[in-house]
Each structure stands twice: as C-alpha cells, then as structure tokens.
Amino acid sequence: MSTATKTAEAPEASSSRGKAPAGERIADWADGRLGIYSLAKANLRKIFPDHWSFLLGEVCLYAFIILIATGVYLTLFFVPSMAEVEYHGSYGPMNGVLMSEAYASTLDISFEVRGGLLVRQIHHWAALIFVVGIFMHMMRVFFTGAFRKPREINWVFGFLLFVLALVTGLTGYSLPDDLLSGVGIRFMEGAILSVPIVGTYLQMFVFGGEFPGTDIIPRFFIAHVLLLPGIMAALVVAHLILIVYHKHTHYAGPGRKNTNVVGYPLFPVYMAKAGGFFFLVFGVITIIAATTTINGVWVLGPYRPDQITSNAQPDWYLGFSEGLVRMMPGWEWVIPGGYTLNFGLLVPLAVFPTMLMVIALYPFFENWVTKDRREHHIAERPRNAPTRTAFGVAWISWYLVALVAGGNDVIALKFDLSINTITWICRVSFFVLPVLVFWATRRVCLGLQRRDKEKVLHGRESGVIKKLPHGEFIEVHEPLSREQLHTLTAHDQYRPAELPPATDENGVRNKVGLIEKLRVKVSRGYFGESGQIAKPTAEEYREITEGHGHH
Amino acid sequence: MSNPDDNDSRNTDNNVSDEHLPSEQGHGEVAPADDPFADPGLPPHEHRRQDIDERAAKRSERTVALLFTVSMLATIGFIASYVAIPIDKIVYIWPFGHISGLNFALGLTLGLALFCIGAGAVHWARTLMSDEEMVDERHPIQAAPEVKAQVLADFAAGTKESQFGRRKLVRTTLFGALALVPLSGVVLLRDLGPLPGDKLRHSKWKAGSLIINENTMQPLRPEDITVGSLTQAMPEGLDPHDHDFLVEIAKAAVMLVRLEPKDIKDPKSAEWGHEGILCFSKICTHIGCPATLYEQQTHHALCPCHQSTFDLADGARVLFGPAGHPLPQLRITVNDDGYLEALGDFEEPPGPSFWERG
Ligand code: HEM
Ligand code: FES
Numbered sequence: 001m002s003t004a005t006k007t008a009e010a011p012e013a014s015s016s017r018g019k020a021p022a023g024e025r026i027a028d029w030a031d032g033r034l035g036i037y038s039l040a041k042a043n044l045r046k047i048f049p050d051h052w053s054f055l056l057g058e059v060c061l062y063a064f065i066i067l068i069a070t071g072v073y074l075t076l077f078f079v080p081s082m083a084e085v086e087y088h089g090s091y092g093p094m095n096g097v098l099m100s101e102a103y104a105s106t107l108d109i110s111f112e113v114r115g116g117l118l119v120r121q122i123h124h125w126a127a128l129i130f131v132v133g134i135f136m137h138m139m140r141v142f143f144t145g146a147f148r149k150p151r152e153i154n155w156v157f158g159f160l161l162f163v164l165a166l167v168t169g170l171t172g173y174s175l176p177d178d179l180l181s182g183v184g185i186r187f188m189e190g191a192i193l194s195v196p197i198v199g200t201y202l203q204m205f206v207f208g209g210e211f212p213g214t215d216i217i218p219r220f221f222i223a224h225v226l227l228l229p230g231i232m233a234a235l236v237v238a239h240l241i242l243i244v245y246h247k248h249t250h251y252a253g254p255g256r257k258n259t260n261v262v263g264y265p266l267f268p269v270y271m272a273k274a275g276g277f278f279f280l281v282f283g284v285i286t287i288i289a290a291t292t293t294i295n296g297v298w299v300l301g302p303y304r305p306d307q308i309t310s311n312a313q314p315d316w317y318l319g320f321s322e323g324l325v326r327m328m329p330g331w332e333w334v335i336p337g338g339y340t341l342n343f344g345l346l347v348p349l350a351v352f353p354t355m356l357m358v359i360a361l362y363p364f365f366e367n368w369v370t371k372d373r374r375e376h377h378i379a380e381r382p383r384n385a386p387t388r389t390a391f392g393v394a395w396i397s398w399y400l401v402a403l404v405a406g407g408n409d410v411i412a413l414k415f416d417l418s419i420n421t422i423t424w425i426c427r428v429s430f431f432v433l434p435v436l437v438f439w440a441t442r443r444v445c446l447g448l449q450r451r452d453k454e455k456v457l458h459g460r461e462s463g464v465i466k467k468l469p470h471g472e473f474i475e476v477h478e479p480l481s482r483e484q485l486h487t488l489t490a491h492d493q494y495r496p497a498e499l500p501p502a503t504d505e506n507g508v509r510n511k512v513g514l515i516e517k518l519r520v521k522v523s524r525g526y527f528g529e530s531g532q533i534a535k536p537t538a539e540e541y542r543e544i545t546e547g548h549g550h551h
Numbered sequence: 552m553s554n555p556d557d558n559d560s561r562n563t564d565n566n567v568s569d570e571h572l573p574s575e576q577g578h579g580e581v582a583p584a585d586d587p588f589a590d591p592g593l594p595p596h597e598h599r600r601q602d603i604d605e606r607a608a609k610r611s612e613r614t615v616a617l618l619f620t621v622s623m624l625a626t627i628g629f630i631a632s633y634v635a636i637p638i639d640k641i642v643y644i645w646p647f648g649h650i651s652g653l654n655f656a657l658g659l660t661l662g663l664a665l666f667c668i669g670a671g672a673v674h675w676a677r678t679l680m681s682d683e684e685m686v687d688e689r690h691p692i693q694a695a696p697e698v699k700a701q702v703l704a705d706f707a708a709g710t711k712e713s714q715f716g717r718r719k720l721v722r723t724t725l726f727g728a729l730a731l732v733p734l735s736g737v738v739l740l741r742d743l744g745p746l747p748g749d750k751l752r753h754s755k756w757k758a759g760s761l762i763i764n765e766n767t768m769q770p771l772r773p774e775d776i777t778v779g780s781l782t783q784a785m786p787e788g789l790d791p792h793d794h795d796f797l798v799e800i801a802k803a804a805v806m807l808v809r810l811e812p813k814d815i816k817d818p819k820s821a822e823w824g825h826e827g828i829l830c831f832s833k834i835c836t837h838i839g840c841p842a843t844l845y846e847q848q849t850h851h852a853l854c855p856c857h858q859s860t861f862d863l864a865d866g867a868r869v870l871f872g873p874a875g876h877p878l879p880q881l882r883i884t885v886n887d888d889g890y891l892e893a894l895g896d897f898e899e900p901p902g903p904s905f906w907e908r909g
Contacts, residue, residue: 047687084794090639098791114638117654118661150692183840183856190838190903199906200747208744210751210798211839215744247689255593261687262593269680276672283666290658291647305801306765306783306833308841310855325873326857330837332875338909344837344873345903377689409858419858420871456588482591489588541587 048270049250049263053144056137057243058274060161062281063130064236068229070123077113079105080221082177082214091298099177099302102217106176106297121289127169128294129285131317134162138359142392144379146249147363149372154242157235159360164232166317171224173315176295177217182303183312185216187325194345212305249379252490254483258377313407320355320399323406324348327426355402359395362388369522370494383452384491386445387526394438401429442531449533452488455480456536457544479545489535496531497523596683611678618671625664632656747907752900754786754802756881760893761787762807762830770890771807776828781845781852782807783833786893802901805881806833806843807891808863810850817866823882825891830881831867832901835859837874839902852878875904 019025031037048054081101087094089104091111109116138158141147147155170188174181189211192203208215247261256262264270300309314322324347331343366388382389404411405426412419459477466476480488497520500510525531601608632653642652694702715722761770765783776782784805789796807830815821820829835842835854842854842861850864859872867878879901882894900908 045685047685084792084796111638114633114653115657117651118657121654121658186839187856193903193905196906200751203905204744204747204750205740206744211801212797214794246692247687254591255684255686257590259689261689262684264682265685269676269682272672272676272680276669276676279665279669279672281669283662283664283669286658286662286665290655290662291650293650305797305839306785306804306841308843308855310844312840312856322857325838328873330859330869330873330875332904334909339906340904340908341906342875342904344875375689375691409855423858482587482589483594485588486590490590536588538586538588545587 043244044267045265046244047247047261047263047265049248049261050273051251053140054248055277056133056140058277059133059281060130060137061236061240062278063126063133063285064232065278066126066282066285067123067130068233070119070126071225071229073119074109074123075225077105077109077116078102078175080175080218082212082217094298094301097301100217102175102177103297103302106178110298118286118289121294122286124294125285125289125292127172128315128317129281131165131169131315134158134165135317138162139392139396142359142362143382143389144249144251145376145385145388146379148367148376150246150375151242151249152363152367154239154246155363156360157239157242159356161232161235161239163356164228164235168224168228168232169315169317171220171228173295174220175217175224176297177303178297179300179303179307179309180295180297180312182212182305183308184314185212185303186305191345191349194342194349196339196341196346212303247377249377251381252378253487256378258375261377310409313410316403319406320402321348321352321406323402323404323408323426324351326408327402327405327423327430355395355398359392362391369497369519369526371497372494378490380491383445383448384532386442386449387531389445390438390441393441394434397437398430398434401426401433405430446533449535453533453536456485456488457541491535493532493535494523494527496520496527593684593686599678599682601678608679611674615671615675615679618667618674622664622667622671625660625667629657629660629664632660751802751902751905751908754896754901755789755799756786756803756893756896758893758895759886762805762883762891762893763787763789772889773825773828773885773891776807776809778809778811779847780808781843783843784830801834801839804833804841805830806845806852808845808850810864814850814864816864820866820880823880825883825885828883828891829863830883830891830893831861831863831878832881832897833878834902835874836869836876836878836903837872842878
C-alpha cells in the first residue's frame with residue numbers, strides 16, 4: 001500500500017473504533033464527487049420566513065408536480081390522433097359513433113382503465129388550481145411589493161410561467177377532441193385567420209391545411225406534454241434558485257430587518273411543513289376529483305364543426321379573453337384593394353396581451369417613478385403603498401369585467417336579463433369600473449393608514465368606557481407595545497420627487513425634459529399629500545404621550 | 552460608474568443608500584436610544600405546552616402516528632377498491648348524485664392517504680419540532696467595486712486577446728453567418744401546411760347538388776321544410792366516413808328555413824330561395840360555431856358561442872353580437888324530380904372572415 005491510500009483512509013481510521021454509519025459513508029462518497037457538504041453547509045439550515053401568503057407559491061409548485069405526474073400517466077393511454085374510428089367501447093350511448101382516436105382514447109381512459117378517470121380528474125382539477133394559485137401568488141407578490149429590487153427578474157420569470165400556464169391549459173383542453181375542445185380550437189382558428197396579410201397562411205401552417213384537418217391535435221399534444229412543460233420546468237427551477245439566492249422577503253416586525261431574514265430552518269421545520277403541505281394539496285385535489293366531475297367529455301360527444309351546444313365555456317382562466325371577444329362590436333372593414341380588417345377579433349387579440357403586459361411591466365414603471373436603487377427585503381403591507389394597491393385592485397376589476405362578459409349567456413339565464421343589456425353593462429364597466437375602483441381603493445388605503453397612525457399615537461381602543469370626574473365619558477385607549485409601535489411605523493415613505501430649481505447656483509438654466517416633468521407629476525400623485533399619510537414621528541408621539549401625563 | 556444614482560456600493564453594510572428621494576429607511580438603521588419606534592429586537596421565545604409538558608408532547612406524538620397509520624390503512628383501502636369494485640358500477644351518493652363507485656372509492660382512499668401524511672407532517676412540525684425563530688443575515692447582491700473592476704479588466708483582456716475589436720472583417724462576417732444560419736430553420740417550416748390558395752373560397756356545393764337532411768340523410772323536398780322549423784343539411788356526396796368529411800362540413804354545413812314570402816325583407820334573398828325556403832350557411836361568420844339556435848317568431852338565428860344574432864328574414868344581416876358580416880346564402884331551386892338542389896357554390900366564402908376575403 002502506498003502512502004497516498006493510507007492518508008485517504010486516515011480520517012476513517014481516526015474517526016473512532018469501527019466504520020462510520022452507512023448513511024455517512026454514502027454522503028462521503030457523494031461529497032467526494034459533488035461537494036454536497038459545502039452545499040448543505042450553506043443551505044441545510046437556511047432560514048425561511050413563515051406566513052400564510054407565502055404558501056401560495058408552494059401551491060403552484062405542488063400543482064405543477066401533480067400535473068406532471070398525472071400527465072405522464074395519461075400519456076400512457078391517450079392516443080394523440082385525429083384518425084376517424086367507430087366507437088365500440090363500454091360507454092353505451094356512444095356506441096357506433098364516429099370519432100377521432102383522441103376522443104375514443106379519452107373515453108377509454110374514463111371508462112376502461114381502472115383509476116383512469118380519477119387521474120384525468122386530478123389532472124384537470126390540478127390545472128385549474130395551478131392557474132388560480134399562480135394568479136393569487138402573483139397578486140401576493142404584487143400587493144406586497146415583493147417584486148422590487150433585487151427580485152424584478154424573478155417577477156418576470158414568474159410572469160412567463162403565468163403566460164405559459166395559460167397556453168398549456170389551452171392546449172390541454174383541446175386534446176380530448178370533444179365538442180367543447182373543438183369549439184376552443186375553432187376559436188383559435190378564427191383568431192388566426194383575422195391576422196392581417198398573413199392570417200390565412202398562418203392558419204394553413206398551424207393546422208396543416210384547412211380546419212380542422214388531422215394535424216392540430218398531434219401538434220398540440222407535443223406542445224402540451226413536452227415543449228411547454230419543459231420550458232416551464234426550467235423556469236420553475238430558475239424561479240426557485242433565485243428565491244433561495246435572494247432569500248425570501250419577510251414582513252416588518254420586531255427583529256425583522258431589511259438586512260436579515262427571520263424564520264425557521266429548512267431542515268427540519270420548513271422541510272416538514274412544505275413537504276407536508278405538498279401532501280395536503282395533493283390529498284385535497286384528489287378528494288375533489290373523487291367527488292366533483294370536471295370536463296365530462298362523454299356528455300356532449302365528439303367534435304363536429306357543424307354541431308354545437310349552448311353554454312360553451314372555456315376554462316375560467318381564459319374566460320376573460322372570451323369576454324373581450326363577446327364585448328367587442330362586430331366591426332369589420334373592407335379596405336381599398338379588397339382586403340378585410342376584422343376588428344371584431346383584432347381588437348380583443350391586441351387587448352388581451354396588453355392587459356397582461358400592463359401588470360407585467362408595472363414593477364418597472366414604479367421603479368421609474370421612485371428611482372429607488374436599494375434592495376428591498378421587507379414585504380410591504382398593501383395599505384402602505386396606496387397607489388400601487390389601487391392600481392392592482394383596479395386591474396383585477398378590469399379582469400373580472402372581462403370574465404363576467406365571457407359568461408354573459410350564463411348570467412343572462414341566471415338573472416333573467418337580456419344578453420344585450422349585460423353586454424352593454426360590461427362594455428361601459430370595462431372603461432369606467434377600473435377608474436372607480438382605483439379611486440375607491442386609494443381612499444380605503446389612506447383611511448387604513450390614518451387608523452394605523454391613530455393607533456400609534458393614541459393607542460388601541462380597549463372597549464372600556466370610563467367616566468371622568470366632571471361627568472364626561474371616554475373610552476380608555478391602551479398604549480401599544482414597543483413591538484407594535486415598531487411594526488406600524490417600520491415602513492418606508494418616499495418623498496415626492498421635485499423639479500430642480502429653474503436655475504442652478506451659477507444662474508444657468510436647468511433643462512428639464514418632458515419625461516422628467518411627467519415623472520415628477522406621477523411621483524407627486526404617489527407620494528404627495530393625497531397619496532400617503534405621513535407616518536407618526538417620534539416627536540408627535542412624545543408630545544402626545546407626555547401631554548397626557550400633564551393633564 | 553458614471554451614474555450618480557448608482558450608489559449602492561457606497562453603503563453596502565446595510566443595503567441602505569443615502570438616496571435623497573425616499574425618506575430614511577426605518578429598518579436596519581441605528582435609531583437614537585429614546586426613539587419610541589425603535590426596533591426592540593426579536594421577542595423572547597415562548598414555550599409551547601409540548602416544550603414543557605412531556606405528556607402533551609406524548610399526545611402530539613400519538614396524534615401524528617395516528618395520522619400516519621390512517622394513511623397506511625387508506626392505501627390498503629385503495630388497493631382493495633381497485634381490485635374489488637367493478638369499473639362500470641354506478642352508485643348514488645348524496646350529495647354528489649349518481650357517480651362511478653370505483654372513481655369515488657379510489658379518489659377518497661388515495662386522497663385520505665395523501666392528506667393524512669401531510670397533516671401528520673405539519674402537526675409534527677408545529678408541535679414537536681423547535682419553534683424558535685432563527686435569524687440569517689442578508690448580504691448585498693451587488694459585487695464589491697474591486698470584484699467588478701477585476702471582472703471588467705479580465706473581460707477587456709479577453710477581448711483584446713481575441714482581436715475581436717481590431718479584426719473588423721472577422722467580426723462582420725461572423726455576425727453575417729450567425730444572422731443567416733437560422734434561416735434554414737425558418738425554411739424548414741414551409742411544409743407545415745399547404746398555401747391557402749383559394750381553398751377558403753370554395754365548398755362542396757356545386758350547381759345541381761342535392762340538399763341532404765343531416766338527420767335522415769335523405770335529399771330534401773320543399774314539402775319537408777315547414778314554416779317555423781329549421782332544417783340542418785349538407786350537400787350530397789359528403790359521407791361522414793370520408794377522411795376529409797370534417798374539413799368539408801366545416802364549410803358546407805347549411806340550414807334551411809321556410810318563411811312566409813311576405814315576411815322576407817330582402818328581395819334578393821327571396822329570389823335566391825324557393826317559395827320562401829331559404830338556405831343559409833350555418834357557420835357563424837364570427838369564428839365559425841354553428842349559428843343554429845332559431846327563434847321562429849322573429850326569424851332570428853342565434854350563435855350560441857358569442858351570441859351573434861342574424862336576421863334570416865333580411866339576408867341574414869347581423870343584428871347583434873361580434874359577427875362582422877351576414878351568413879352567406881346558397882341559391883337553391885327545385886329540380887325536375889321535385890327535390891331541392893343548389894344552383895352553385897356560395898358566392899362569398901362561408902365562415903369567419905380573413906384578410907383576402909374582401
Ligand atoms: C409555475 C408557476 C409558479 C411557481 C411554481 C412559483 C413558485 C414560487 C414559490 C414556491 C415561491 C416562494 C413562496 C412564495 O413567496 O409564495 C415563489 C416566490 C416568488 N414568485 Fe413565484 N411561482 C410561480 C409563478 C409566479 C408568478 C406568475 C410571479 C409574478 C409574475 C411570480 C413571482 C415571484 C416572486 C417575485 C417571488 C419572490 C417572493 C418573495 O421573495 O417575497 N411567481 N414562487
Ligand atoms: S362564433 Fe358565432 S358569435 Fe362567435
């Protein structure tokens with residue numbers, strides 16, 4: 001034996017009598033190749049803050065994992081083919097009906113494969129919960145300002161995941177080739193055809209010929225099971241790496257600073273909670289799938305372009321695009337040269353991505369206003385950023401109007417109104433409601449800020465009524481603890497931007513561009529007197545508390 | 552660093568800059584000792600019952616173990632249901648109605664097995680694992696100025712060694728080659744589909760095509776079309792077993808109605824029909840759903856997809872909704888044998904509009 005081997009064995013020999021336990025030996029083996037001890041040193045006891053709103057991102061993550069697991073199972077049985085077959089399976093009502101292999105295999109999964117229906121239902125429910133989760137998670141990040149530096153890139157990654165989730169949902173919804181999914185594909189075809197100049201070419205290339213052809217489902221299939229999930233998986237990993245790298249934000253509170261993170265260590269507490277939460281989410285989705293049928297493709301039969309049912313509705317998350325289309329009047333122009341511009345579809349087709357971009361770009365807009373280049377690790381309370389909060393709520397109301405318009409026929413039936421009336425209400429609301437909501441939300445936020453200030457300065461209402469010697473009744477106010485005082489005053493307050501003086505100290509005129517002037521205006525709206533309530537100062541506090549003592 | 556705003560590195564210790572716009576940041580700042588709002592620091596840890604009372608801790612342990620045991624039982628129940636319950640058994644379960652027994656049993660047992668693992672783990676973490684909050688320090692992300700200077704110097708050295716800036720010819724041709732090479736990929740996409748040509752303008756209808764009732768698959772006679780009803784039809788020679796049936800029916804599907812001739816407002820439309828029988832494309836001109844909800848009193852055809860409403864008494868004019876033009880009408884007549892037949896193809900392309908439609 002050479003000396004080299006001897007030294008290599010030395011630590012083991014010296015560690016004590018006998019060998020190290022098997023687990024440790026495996027870890028040693030891996031460490032020699034992957035450096036896992038250094039990795040674990042940095043991460044095993046990494047601190048994660050705990051708050052219910054941070055669970056929303058986890059819901060998305062777990063729904064994504066569930067979708068992949070159940071999706072892989074479905075691919076084992078699903079046949080992505082539009083070849084026509086005559087059905088002879090165990091679902092009686094469809095006996096002898098001509099249908100695509102895609103539809104027939106979906107029926108087989110539902111009626112022939114034991115547990116296949118359950119997996120299909122889990123998959124569809126998980127998809128819905130995934131998108132709801134992403135939406136709520138995005139709103140959580142938005143309303144707490146968690147998108148601020150250094151997290152802007154992660155915001156963009158997240159937004160891409162949102163868009164990809166929508167597209168993946170759409171392609172998945174189209175696969176079974178039942179009547180509803182066919183209507184969805186037809187919608188897409190109409191939208192593509194409306195594109196000026198290249199529309200018909202695009203349509204032929206996407207569908208491999210005229211609608212419906214036999215290519216669209218195999219093509220959607222590969223996008224739905226490989227391309228889109230692959231990109232999403234990569235983005236999810238990048239998203240998570242950035243979360244670990246930036247460390248999660250936390251809410252203001254005693255001991256919680258912009259320079260630290262307070263919470264529980266990854267191992268064991270966070271691991272147990274997060275791991276456990278995965279099983280909770282999976283369990284709940286499974287129970288929903290067991291009891292509540294979703295997308296019963298067998299009800300309406302296979303897709304035929306000449307057949308339809310009323311109440312054809314897309315999954316909720318695309319309902320707002322449906323609503324945009326329903327609200328739009330049917331403007332169609334034939335321009336000189338004999339070409340058709342179909343604004344009835346083109347306008348919704350442009351408004352749809354614009355609505356998404358508005359929310360995606362907001363963080364960059366806010367940063368342009370504040371010109372703040374510091375890192376922010378304290379998640380804000382929505383009330384402390386009234387303009388942002390109002391903007392977000394207005395955006396949600398905008399989205400909801402479109403969603404409601406997407407269900408105008410359902411609502412018409414439910415409330416016995418004419419579709420015409422509902423459409424007009426939606427059209428007007430689309431422009432008016434966000435403005436009203438913006439205004440109202442800002443007022444509510446300012447009111448809450450005032451309440452916080454009251455609380456800090458005068459204490460909390462205790463509910464105890466006291467009679468003063470001279471007969472007056474007052475409610476006793478309990479002073480807040482030091483922890484509460486700190487928490488309620490810890491937030492940042494910007495000063496509104498100001499235009500530089502007209503001339504500088506040498507008498508030279510300062511040139512201010514239009515854009516800068518606009519920025520100053522917007523900044524005043526955000527941080528001027530109408531935009532926030534100045535938080536109480538230590539002097540105010542002392543004056544009041546000491547004042548009480550003298551009386 | 553020419554940007555005067557870019558001042559993170561000046562005060563990296565606490566990530567707080569001396570930016571003039573925002574007021575001072577409340578957290579991480581050293582506050583004067585008498586500041587009533589100063590951060591009092593993490594509150595002391597309060598013990599839970601389980602931390603001080605071993606009996607309470609034992610109870611938690613038993614709860615967690617019970618949850619894990621229920622999960623095991625549920626998995627066994629899952630396997631048992633899979634084996635025992637026939638796939639086509641429909642059961643009535645309140646309040647869900649008549650549902651598949653197997654689906655219900657599998658979902659419930661699997662859901663329970665999963666949920667109990669989760670509930671057990673979370674309960675364990677909350678009651679038995681330490682709940683003492685811990686603190687990690689954050690470190691500024693931006694690199695120290697020395698690091699940045701080093702990287703820039705390295706980069707400059709590399710660029711210089713490559714002679715990228717100096718050898719303009721190499722640079723330009725490289726950009727050219729890289730710009731061109733993706734073209735091959737674009738060209739490869741050409742065979743995704745055929746060129747549109749005039750495919751969208753033509754349907755299976757031609758002069759003399761009989762009009763086949765979709766329900767009976769028999770050619771229609773004028774007597775078959777009664778006032779107030781809507782008959783769905785297609786051209787003869789179209790067989791649902793044909794491989795291109797769906798493509799053809801997507802353009803050729805029609806609906807026939809019979810109106811009192813005096814009710815028809817559009818003379819041209821009346822002329823294209825036969826004794827008040829009018830034949831319209833049923834493919835909505837919005838995005839192509841069949842617009843077949845017929846209101847017999849008003850002669851309106853409504854499309855269920857986005858509620859475009861067409862007035863069949865007035866050349867299928869759009870009355871309401873997002874459709875941009877009327878449903879094309881098919882000219883029909885009666886042949887010598889007394890059957891309805893087409894006088895030709897649609898004059899306008901049926902279905903949703905497109906750029907070249909005109
Ligand atoms: C597939 C979809 C997504 C998954 C799986 C996912 C997952 C997660 C998880 C597990 C977290 C940490 C827990 C939390 O803060 O909730 C997180 C944080 C974050 N997510 Fe997402 N997310 C997704 C979509 C989005 C979207 C749509 C956005 C915004 C457009 C977004 C932006 C962020 C940001 C900025 C953080 C950091 C939050 C902080 O540190 O406070 N994510 N994400
Ligand atoms: S397809 Fe008929 S209204 Fe949209």
